[in-house]
Amino acid sequence: MGLFAPWFLAGALAVGLPVWLHLLKRSNQDPKLFPSLMFFEHRETSSVQHRKLDFITLFILRTLMLLLLALLFAQPFIRRSTPAQRGERLTVVAVDRSFSMRTTEGGTSRLDLAKTEAAKVLSGIPGGTKGQVVALSGVLEAMTQQVADPNELRAAVTAIKEGDSRADFGVLARYLRTLREQADIPLEVHVISDMQKSAMPPGFTDLRLDNGTKLVLHPIGKAQPNWSVEGVNAPQRIYDTKTVHVAATIAGFNAPASTRNVTLMLNGKVVGSKQVQVAENGRGSVEFIGLEASYGFNKCEIRIDASDTLAADDHFAFAVERTDPKRVLFIDDGLHSKSQRFFTAALTSDPDSEFAVESLRPEVAANADYSKYAVVVLSEPANLPSNLINALQKYVERGGGLFEALGVGSAVLNKAPVIDLPIQGTKLAASSGNRFWTVGDVDQNHAVLKNVERFEGVKFYQAVTLGAGEGQVLARLSDGTPLVVERRVGEGFVMAYAASLDDRQNDFSNKPIYVPFVQETVKYLGGGGVSQPVNLGVDSYVELRAGTQQQGVSAEVLDPDGQRVLSIEQAASAPNFVLSREGFFDVKNAAGRRTLVAAHADRRESDLTVMDKETQEIWAATGSEVEAAQGPVESGLNAASTPWSLAPYILVLLLIVALAESVFANRYLRSSIRPEETMTKV
């Protein structure tokens, strides 16, 4: 037992206090007069023992408490041998199952080679030593608990399957650090991987291993030339099949310059084929014009004849949806016809515009079939029929997009319909001492406003004073009044613009940026808010429901093999799901909208360049470097064992003694008070 702070033991002198209180103080008493002592017996033993032993328990407890307190400050410890000194060790076998492990080496996949190597490692583990098998990809999957059963470990290695995720050694290092902290046992880690350079985390410090972690790297395979379909640029939706552009990028890694045949496939059929020159360790692009896709979702694919060792990246899946141009319903009471003209002109100025505008009066619009409209525009709503408001409310809740231009005419309303924001009146810039307002604050990260150049040069003379309420303010006038507010209502979005669409109250419609504002707004709202991408990488998340409003409504996901991915519980409550493999996923979200999502592996996996030897050695040394650095400092007993503090145990003991002291002291007090209480009751 050692004492770091023996001077604190001087605190044990405080024991004198209870000694004084219990023994010495008691002997110096003034006599108390009493009428007669005839009932008191003069018993020497009783008197003396009472003086010394009457509250001996209390005395002992108090003394013990002070001694423990002094001992606690002295920080006593004993030395114990560490698991390392006892020869204990946890062997972790990490097998890389990332996309690149599909590469073949002499006809055998790298994953199979890795599994063979893992089996060899496991056979070398001494009997009784605990081990764990983990599978490494984008996430770390523990295939076993920490067990000493070699058969279970071997079975776990056999059970590892190829994956489509990207390896990340940073994830592995973080797991090992956590394991080292929790298990407090030396680790021997065998990483069996193709050691791709692309699996390195952004910073080398993320690879750092804690002291006591021995890292053994088992590189599988070597750098090989590889061609890959790196990316495809295709529209998510197509309206005119003849004008569709599909561009593919073919990349060569560690590969000489070559010509590759690129094939465009549509629903399993070849619809186009071209050749592309790929530079040495470079890229080549190819473009297909026209895609005779059928209505609805189509499974498309770009293939190359690479004939390399990683065939899995020689094709790239993507999905397109063919649909008719979307209709935009413009509801206007006809009092301000310029608004519609400006809006329509801006929206249809692009010849490839996917939108067509229809106009209806409010009283007619109440009975319209809203399911055929992608976006509804309310221009200066004033006296709207209640059934129209109800219809718009339902339309938005089901995923529709609504744009409200709240001109001065809307000031008769107490609140903006559907978006439910308070309208506090109108205000005139001239009456507040300004000739006009500009836009003071813009959320430029928002899809709608990122191209409007902060409303540069736009002057607002009159605007509706709109309360932000629960909405998100995207732009404000220079006096702080919300100008553009967005709010999610059910599955859809509503955007309110606190000015007119024409040039009566502002000159926005006369500025070039009016066009992108209108187009982006309609695009944004037409897709039901932020449009869900249909071409995603593996390990990406696909949203199934918005918030908790759709809890209980079933969603459905079919994987590329047509199997249901979600359990019943997940289907009813999961907000999203992860794309775990390549291929086409048929997704029906909680709002009932069906989407075909194409998932493709991260193309960084196609670069089979191996992490250089020096980096591997430095990484392997991070765990043992610290150990080596600390070695010479520790010597003698310190090197042989580690201090094990007794403070927590003393603290617990102290608490118990303190509680016992309280109980005894309370009993003592009660026994003293009891006679008085009795008298009071009488």
Place this chain on the structure above:
Amino acid sequence: MIQRFLDPAVLAGISSLDLVAKTVVDGFISGLHESPDFGFSQEFAEYRQYMPGDDLRHVDWNVFARSDKMFLKRFKGETNTLVTVLIDASRSMKYGSRGIEKLEYARFLAASVVYLAHLQRDATGLIVFDEEVRNFVQPSSRQGQMMRLMHAIDQAEAGDQKRTDFVRPFSHLADFLRKRGLVIAISDFWDDPETVIRAVSPLRARGSELVLFHVLDPEELQPKIKGSVLFEDLESGHKMQVSADYAGREYKEKMTAHLEAIKKKAEGSGIEYFLCDTSKPLDESLRRYLAIRTGRL
């Protein structure tokens, strides 16, 4: 409210003893309105049919005139009694833990009894004693007797003399009680019960009724001490270390046994016994006195 005026601690604040007695007794009487069993002096008690041998002076002639039947009209307390109050003024009576000493309580009690007896026109006397008889007032119902008694009670102070023998003073007291009557002894009776009863028994020798008011302080009944305390005997000066455990357990048992023994032996000897706790109002003691006094009708 009445209870408050009978509280010894309140009475201790009144300087005049006769005022104390009046306060106690008047307050006490007011509290007796619902108790028809007790009455005073010429208060009407009952009608009883005349029996041969009855004193004709008690016949209600008005009733006879109307009904031709002879009835005797009876009054409560119409028989004068000789009341002698004995106050123990020994040094142990000087003890008090609650702001009032036992002797002070005894004085209040004696004064109240004297005042009550005066209202009933009883001849009342007083003996103050410790080891010896310190003061003696001959029982009388004459004018000014009450004031004499009050003065004597007021003068009763505990002497410095230490008493160790309880029997000695009582052996002399019998000489002062020549007539039959009611003897009220107020003391803390700190002695063996057998000795106490043997000492007071001679007071009944001439057929007197004897009432023992055993005045004790709450601390004597149940000492409340913390830890260990050094006690000094008021009379003997002897010192002893006493623990809370002993006081709370063994002393209490012994005290209870002592009180039980005194009570039992007193009852066995035809002596009325009443324990007076100085923390309690006087009314219980007066009630007991009146019960005994009424029994003498």
